[in-house]
Amino acid sequence: MQTSRRLFLRLLATTAVSRCLLPAVQAASNQKTLEPVAASERGDLRLALISDLNGPYGSTRYSPSVAAGLDLISELKPDLVLCAGDMVAGQKISLTDFQLEAMWSSFQSTVLNPLLQQGIGMIPTMGNHDASSQTTSSRYVFARERHQAEAFWDHQKNRLGLEFIDAKQYPFQFSVKQPGLFVVVIDASSATVDRGQRLWLEQALASEFRSPDDCCVVMGHLPLTAISVGRDRAGESIEDAMHLTDLMQRHQVDLYLSGHHHAWYPGELTGQRVLSLGAMGNGPRRLLGTQRTSDPSITLLDLFQATKAVRETTFSLKTLEPISLDSLPNQLSAKSFPTLDRRDTNWSYGS
């Protein structure tokens, strides 16, 4: 009830109506940092973007911030959830098949089923803790984890509310078409997105099923460059990312969506719009060049089809309030990584 009341007050406080008519409510809700965005002005398509839910290795439990995020999603009622990976706590050789199955079972009962029961579909992405694509001597280091993830998501495939276009390598790489939206998921569960996958991505983006009126999102777990402190090292973002960035720009990708760095940052990389999602669960990190740990968060994307306008709103799962863009540095830079510029959270797609 407490969460519902606070959300209700916040939504009231962010509407134009409330700004005009309800100053007392606005003052009472103490919303000093709210941006002039109205979370209650629903887009024609509303997407909730989440990432990095996992607890410690082998854990079948989720942190309170995941529960808070799920409550918030229930109230915001998106059409679809896009998850940028790390849904379970694998990437450890000693985990048994029984433990891996138990983690996916917990994900299903704690996260996936409650969303699906509300009519909210989900597009998953494999993260390094779900199904790492790291190899040694041309073999997957975490082959059992990849097998378990594949079995789990195969079983869920027809429940997700998705229209698949190319799902030959689902759940690792696939494309999905929803009204007004075209999403291509890549396997960036390690730093290697190889030539074969880049060729596939190029074909997926050129699909006849993609409409010029679609907002086109590519989603992978690792980002294209360093975002957070401690992740500004080799292996924590995609290798040869500028080649991939160029490919996405040539194919007019509107947004590259990633997780793994556990810090929210809407950025622009040599003209390519990107979005690093905050962690929904444990382990929030500091953005490069900052001292404060990022809050756990989720991001809401409202798409307005007549104007092709997009509004992003990112909610802290600590305060349940929108986080101000002004609280983020203008630029993220780290030695040996491309610099990322902060961008606006209101933008247009297809342009």
Ligand SMILES: [Fe+2]
């Ligand atoms: Fe990760």
